[in-house]
Amino acid sequence: MTDLLRLRKDIETEAKHLGFQHVGVASAFPAPHYKDFCEWIENNYHGTMGYLAREDTLAKRGDPQLILEGCQRILSLAFPYSPPQSGLSPAPRGVGRISTYATTADYHQILWEKLAKLEAFIRQQVDGPCKLISYVDTGPVLERSFAAQSGIGSAGKNSNLIIQGYGSYFFLAEILTDLPLPVDPPFTRDLCGTCQRCVDACPTNCILPNRTIDASRCISYLTIEHKGIIQDELKALMGTWLFGCDVCQIICPHNSQQLPADQAVGERVLPEMLELEPLFALDDHSFKTKFGQTPLARAKRDGILRNAAIILGNQRCASALPALKNALESESDPGLQDACRWAIHQIEAS
Ligand code: B12
Ligand code: SF4
Ligand code: SF4
Structure with missing residues (x-):
């Protein structure tokens, strides 16, 4: 018979060998903070991310047994990524900023491969069959809540999972299993206390009082x-962010201890600061050639150009007027057209 206590320790050793810095095990039920998640959906805080509100994924988030029959435990794993090299100051004129997590090769693929290795290791150690399903980001699992339940860390007011002594620049992944591994005590300390720096610094004021x-x-x-189209009120608050946002993490005192740069999840594929005007010269094909293998591919060419136009408008960047006017005439995407029109107006009215 498999010695489960021993197995738990061996899994942690192997996971750390693969680069996961923190490992914890929680019971698969009840799903922690599921009620908070459902209320969040009812309030439409998910915007157009319809996959979060779909009946099937909603049910799975509440009951991991609907994902893996007989699921007993959720093993949470945290993998560090490099903190941003730039502080809070906006990008210079004509330049946009990329969130630090997106400057390296897509973490989904890299962590997926590591999880496959960890799964293979677990199967080798177990006498007889066992069920395992791994996810990183894309599964219908309350990743932050289970990570907190397994003792890894605690949700900060900005809702990011903070690991005491390490901060929040971590990706989360998990393995669902029918193995009744010993569970870890949940992390119950509040790591924020009276601090509310992120609440005050969030450019769009979107941090709610209940850690969501x-x-x-x-x-x-x-x-x-x-x-598609972004409301004008929000365009003006987006500042110089081209893809993602790190403000609520940069400001967080738990992230002031810099992790070593070699903690990067994969090779660096993008700079943190990107020139914006040259983006307007890219057609679909050249966009895919340049960014197809980077996280920017998720927003697609139209989304990135829309964001670039908004930044140029926010920066009142007059030299970008020809590129913006040309895009307004030649592009058909409504969100991009709207952003170009808005940016031209911002620049010409300044
Ligand atoms: C949808 C989504 C987004 C959305 C919504 C984010 C949000 N805060 O809700 C958007 C696109 C905005 C987003 C942005 C980012 N995301 Co995102 N995202 C997700 C995704 C797919 C689902 C999150 C979700 O369910 N949100 C709904 C809310 C209600 O749930 P929640 O955030 O998990 O919050 C729970 C806890 O806060 C808990 N809770 C409530 N009160 C309390 C109190 C205590 C004491 C505790 C312990 C817990 C707790 O209850 C909530 C509901 O269960 C997860 C992956 C996953 N499957 O979970 C990644 C994930 C959360 N994202 C991640 C990352 C890295 C980011 C960004 C940093 C990327 C960037 N730089 O731009 C930002 C951070 C923005 C922010 N402040 O959260 C990481 C977070 C890692 C970490 N250390 O926390 C995740 C886990 C992906 C991963 N596998 O690594 N994301
Ligand atoms: S990522 Fe940016 S906009 Fe989103 S909550 Fe954090 S500071 Fe606010
Ligand atoms: S900035 Fe302060 S309030 Fe926000 S998550 Fe960090 S410690 Fe918590």
Whole structure:
């Protein structure tokens, strides 16, 4: 028979060998903070991320047994990524900023391969069959809540999972299993206390009082997930963010201890600061050639150009007027057209 206590320790050793810095095990039920998640959906804070509100994924988030029959435990794993090299100051004129997590090769693929290795290791150690399903980001699992339940860290007011002594620049991944591994005690300490720096610094004021955010106003959502037109009120608050946003993490005192640069999840594929005008010269094909293998591919060419136009408008960048006017005439995407029109107006009215 498999010695489960021993197995738990061996999994942690192997996971750390693969680069996961923190490992914890939680019972698969009840799903922690599921009620908070459902209320969040009812309030439409998910914006246009319809996959979060779908009946099937909603049910799975509440009951991991609907993902893996007989699921007993969720093993949470945290993998560090490099903190941003730039501080809070906006990007210089004509330049946009990329969130630090997106400057390296796509973490989904890299961590997926590591999880496959960890799964193979677990199967080798177990006498007899066992069920395992791994996810990183894309599965219907309350990743932050289970990570907190497994003792890894605690949700900060900005809703990011903070690991005491290490900060929040971590990706989360998990393995669902029918193995009744011993569980770890949950992390119950509040790591924020009276601090509310992130609440005050959030450019769109989207941090809610219950450790969640109104994602429909979050710059990360607007620049990555939201397709189409962005409200004018929010355009002006997006500042110089081209893809993602790190403000609420940069400001967080738990992130002031810099992790070593070699913690990067993969090779660096993009700079943190990107020239904007040359983006307007890219057609679909050249956009895919240049950015197809980078996280920017998720927002697609139209989304990135829309974001670039908004930044140029926010920067009142007069030299970009010809590129913006040309795009307004030649592009058909409504979100991009609207952003160009808005940016031209901002520049010409200044
Ligand atoms: C949808 C989504 C987004 C949306 C919405 C984010 C949000 N805060 O809700 C958008 C596009 C805005 C987004 C942005 C980002 N995301 Co995102 N995102 C997700 C995704 C797919 C689902 C999150 C979700 O369910 N949100 C709904 C809310 C209600 O749930 P929640 O955020 O998990 O919050 C729970 C806890 O806060 C808990 N809770 C509530 N009160 C309390 C109290 C205590 C004491 C505790 C412990 C817990 C707790 O209850 C909530 C509900 O279960 C997860 C992956 C996943 N499957 O979970 C990644 C994930 C959360 N994202 C991640 C990252 C890296 C980011 C960005 C940093 C990227 C960037 N730089 O632009 C930003 C951070 C913005 C922010 N302040 O959250 C990481 C976070 C890692 C970490 N250390 O926390 C995740 C886990 C992906 C991963 N596998 O690594 N994201
Ligand atoms: S990522 Fe940016 S916009 Fe979103 S909550 Fe954090 S500071 Fe606010
Ligand atoms: S900035 Fe302050 S309030 Fe916000 S998550 Fe960090 S410690 Fe918590």
